[in-house]
Amino acid sequence: VLEKIEALLGGSTLKPAPGERWFGDDAAVLQAPPEGHQVVICTDAAVAGVHCDLELVSPADLGWKAAIASISDLAAMGASPWCLVVTVAAPPALGVMEVMEGAIDAATVYACPIVGGDLTAAPVAMVSVAALGMVPSGRAVLRSGARAGDVLALTGELGGSAAGLEALRSQLDDHRVTLRHRRPVARVTEGAAALRSGAHAMIDISDGLSLDLHRMADASGVGFELDRVPVAPGASRAHALAGGEDYELLMATPDFEALCHSFADDGLELPLAVGRIVADPGRRLVEGAVDQPSGWCHDLS
Amino acid sequence: VLEKIEALLGGSTLKPAPGERWFGDDAAVLQAPPEGHQVVICTDAAVAGVHCDLELVSPADLGWKAAIASISDLAAMGASPWCLVVTVAAPPALGVMEVMEGAIDAATVYACPIVGGDLTAAPVAMVSVAALGMVPSGRAVLRSGARAGDVLALTGELGGSAAGLEALRSQLDDHRVTLRHRRPVARVTEGAAALRSGAHAMIDISDGLSLDLHRMADASGVGFELDRVPVAPGASRAHALAGGEDYELLMATPDFEALCHSFADDGLELPLAVGRIVADPGRRLVEGAVDQPSGWCHDLS
Numbered sequence: 001v002l003e004k005i006e007a008l009l010g011g012s013t014l015k016p017a018p019g020e021r022w023f024g025d026d027a028a029v030l031q032a033p034p035e036g037h038q039v040v041i042c043t044d045a046a047v048a049g050v051h052c053d054l055e056l057v058s059p060a061d062l063g064w065k066a067a068i069a070s071i072s073d074l075a076a077m078g079a080s081p082w083c084l085v086v087t088v089a090a091p092p093a094l095g096v097m098e099v100m101e102g103a104i105d106a107a108t109v110y111a112c113p114i115v116g117g118d119l120t121a122a123p124v125a126m127v128s129v130a131a132l133g134m135v136p137s138g139r140a141v142l143r144s145g146a147r148a149g150d151v152l153a154l155t156g157e158l159g160g161s162a163a164g165l166e167a168l169r170s171q172l173d174d175h176r177v178t179l180r181h182r183r184p185v186a187r188v189t190e191g192a193a194a195l196r197s198g199a200h201a202m203i204d205i206s207d208g209l210s211l212d213l214h215r216m217a218d219a220s221g222v223g224f225e226l227d228r229v230p231v232a233p234g235a236s237r238a239h240a241l242a243g244g245e246d247y248e249l250l251m252a253t254p255d256f257e258a259l260c261h262s263f264a265d266d267g268l269e270l271p272l273a274v275g276r277i278v279a280d281p282g283r284r285l286v287e288g289a290v291d292q293p294s295g296w297c298h299d300l301s
Numbered sequence: 302v303l304e305k306i307e308a309l310l311g312g313s314t315l316k317p318a319p320g321e322r323w324f325g326d327d328a329a330v331l332q333a334p335p336e337g338h339q340v341v342i343c344t345d346a347a348v349a350g351v352h353c354d355l356e357l358v359s360p361a362d363l364g365w366k367a368a369i370a371s372i373s374d375l376a377a378m379g380a381s382p383w384c385l386v387v388t389v390a391a392p393p394a395l396g397v398m399e400v401m402e403g404a405i406d407a408a409t410v411y412a413c414p415i416v417g418g419d420l421t422a423a424p425v426a427m428v429s430v431a432a433l434g435m436v437p438s439g440r441a442v443l444r445s446g447a448r449a450g451d452v453l454a455l456t457g458e459l460g461g462s463a464a465g466l467e468a469l470r471s472q473l474d475d476h477r478v479t480l481r482h483r484r485p486v487a488r489v490t491e492g493a494a495a496l497r498s499g500a501h502a503m504i505d506i507s508d509g510l511s512l513d514l515h516r517m518a519d520a521s522g523v524g525f526e527l528d529r530v531p532v533a534p535g536a537s538r539a540h541a542l543a544g545g546e547d548y549e550l551l552m553a554t555p556d557f558e559a560l561c562h563s564f565a566d567d568g569l570e571l572p573l574a575v576g577r578i579v580a581d582p583g584r585r586l587v588e589g590a591v592d593q594p595s596g597w598c599h600d601l602s
Contacts, residue, residue: 019339019439024520026377026505027343027434029441033333038320039340041416042328043386043431047423050390076327085344087429089351115342122348124424128388130344130431133328138320140330204327219325 005100005117012104014113028115030083033134040079040133040140044069048125056168059095061182063088063102063127065245069206070131071110072186072247076204078141078195079133081112081188086129089122099127110188139195146201146220146252148279153259153271155190155249158209159235162243167234177234180246187249189266194251197262201252208242208295212250214284220252223283226275226291241286244296252277306401306418313405315414329416331384334435341380341434341441345370349426357469360396362483364389364403364428366546370507371432372411373487373548377505379442379496380434382413382489387430390423400428411489440496447502447521447553449580454560454572456491456550459510460536463544468535478535481547488550490567495552498563502553509543509596513551515585521553524584527576527592542587545597553578 006023016022021029033039046066048054054062067084074081084107088099096119107114112131164181167174187204194202203216209229217224231240251271253259260270284291307324317323322330334340347367349355355363368385375382385408389400397420408415413432465482468475488505495503504517510530518525532541552572554560561571585592 021441021443025443025445026374026503027341027380027432029378029436030340030342032336032338032340032435032438035333035336037333039331039333039433040328041331041384041386041431041433043388043417043419043429045388045390045419045421045429047390047421049424050422073327077330079328083342085342085431087344087346089346089348089427089429116344118344118346118429120346120348121351122425122427123350126390126423126427128344128346128390128419128429128431130342130386131328132340132342132433134333135330137333140322140328142322142326144326202327 008101008104009114012108014111022115030115036137037134038137040074040077040135042070042073043128043130044073045126045128054125057182059098059125060102062125063099064106064183066127066129067103067106068184068186068247070129071112071188072204074131074133075186075188075191076202076249077135078139078191078202079135080192081110082132082134083113083115084129084131086114086117088127089120090125091123092121094125099125103129110186141195141199141202143201143203143216144219146216146222146277148222148277150200150252150254150277151256151273152224152226152275152277153251153253153256153273154230155187155271157230157232158205158246158248159239159243160232161245162239163235184245184247186247190249190268193262193266193268194259197258198255199251199253199259203250205246205248205250206244208244210241210291211293211295214293216250217281217284221281223278223280224275225278226286228274228287230272230274242294309402309405310415313409315412323416337438338435339438341375341378341436343371343374344429344431345374346427346429355426358483360399360426361403363426364400365407365484367428367430368404368407369485369487369548371430372413372489373505375432375434376487376489376492377503377550378436379440379492379503380436381493382411383433383435384414384416385430385432387415387418389428390421391426392424393422395426400426404430411487442496442500442503444502444504444517445520447517447523447578449523449578451501451553451555451578452557452574453525453527453576453578454552454554454557454574455531456488456572458531458533459506459547459549460540460544461533462546463540464536485546485548487548491550491569494563494567494569495560498559499556500552500554500560504551506547506549506551507545509545511542511592512594512596515594517551518582518585522582524579524581525576526579527587529575529588531573531575543595
């Protein structure tokens with residue numbers, strides 16, 4: 001099976017640099033990042049029946065979503081994606097290759113090659129993706145950097161993924177809506193632009209705006225006033241506030257204008273200003289009302 | 302739950318370097334390897350019921366084994382372990398924390414800190430571990446470097462893990478035997494010593510000596526003559542030849558004496574010479590008889 005994956009990857013435009021070795025050995029060998037860079041690493045998993053309903057999305061969608069979740073975590077640091085290693089566990093009948101193909105699609109779109117992996121039988125389909133990135137030394141944008149007075153900004157409207165899931169459940173075949181659930185995108189260029197503009201803090205909206213905003217506030221020891229919740233077409237306010245899996249970036253910046261300039265320089269859609277950071281860590285307002293963290297939680301604690 | 306893991310890790314002697322960030326953010330930030338080094342990356346998974354029977358081994362053993370499988374892949378390149386990211390998926394009742402504790406134990410023993418991870422509910426327990434290592438540039442010991450005339454050497458006797466599994470199944474409580482199955486070790490120092498001595502090729506015995514030896518021969522375009530199969534105490538020849546999960550290293554070296562000196566310099570038990578590489582790729586002999594690849598295979602193709 002690993003040979004088949006290598007053949008799939010052989011068609012990719014992404015190729016090992018001289019001296020590198022991808023796949024085919026016990027481990028992959030990679031050139032180190034250029035001087036002045038740090039390494040960024042994260043991992044994310046998608047389990048059929050927990051993160052994804054394979055009655056509603058394809059095995060390839062499962063692979064795509066797991067890869068995007070990890071690439072988005074790199075984006076949320078302002079890091080450049082570097083490479084992925086992908087583990088696919090699935091019942092033989094499911095089509096391990098199809099799951100892997102979805103991950104390869106994402107890897108290709110984000111120029112973040114899959115350099116190694118593992119395939120195994122399992123009673124239930126699961127994908128685990130570890131992503132490596134690089135970032136200029138000391139410049140990674142953490143969750144914990146938000147300061148009173150920072151503007152809160154988003155890379156886009158929210159709730160599309162949750163609305164897409166609802167549409168799929170209702171057997172509505174509105175491609176524009178369902179695609180946001182099946183094939184979310186990672187805001188890699190936006191994350192790098194935010195880093196460049198001097199953003200103080202950043203997090204990707206994986207579990208819902210409310211929950212992830214509270215996480216940023218907790219990590220930074222601050223509060224927030226969110227003035228508005230930008231809602232994606234076809235989505236509700238509840239989808240936008242607590243739906244999750246949109247993978248837009250939430251940024252706290254001392255200079256919203258600089259952020260906009262940085263986005264414009266890269267030809268990106270301008271970020272949306274949605275509120276501000278305040279000093280009082282107990283102050284947590286969404287459209288004037290006290291907000292309890294809401295969003296997507298694993299039932300594990 | 303991630304907080305609990307951070308607390309567990311807080312007790313470790315492994316600490317982030319200045320400017321590093323482990324856990325607690327979207328991704329971990331690490332200092333790049335020293336100049337003149339390449340990055341090595343691999344991933345390995347263990348699934349309950351496929352790789353491990355949780356009636357026989359504990360959830361902590363599952364975590365240990367998954368971590369060791371990845372660390373051993375680093376060892377088989379001659380790489381120094383650097384860090385791990387660990388995904389644990391498990392039914393809430395199983396004890397996700399116990400699985401993670403096994404992985405943390407392995408990380409501590411091999412000074413290879415867990416810097417990030419993901420935890421999720423799943424109908425079946427599964428651990429996926431991605432491991433990063435570093436190796437002097439251009440020096441990684443591949444599977445494909447074996448040349449006619451090389452001596453084949455092993456870091457130790459084989460079959461202990463398979464014998465241990467059999468003992469567990471027979472409810473024999475011979476700790477010395479069962480430990481080899483529950484808590485295999487990775488030959489990290491040995492792998493580095495092999496690299497230093499100029500070994501041509503290396504692979505870890507994860508799926509059985511026969512299968513992994515054929516893999517090395519296939520990758521190198523050569524044949525082999527294996528004169529003997531070193532059998533671990535309590536194990537049979539079949540265990541040793543096709544049992545797998547021993548994680549001893551198989552090395553092909555042009556200079557067995559140099560290999561022994563390198564091992565002795567590090568205070569290691571001397572490697573065992575077991576055969577030689579021959580030019581004819583069709584010649585595959587074990588103790589004089591033609592060998593068909595045998596070992597542990599996933600049923601996935």
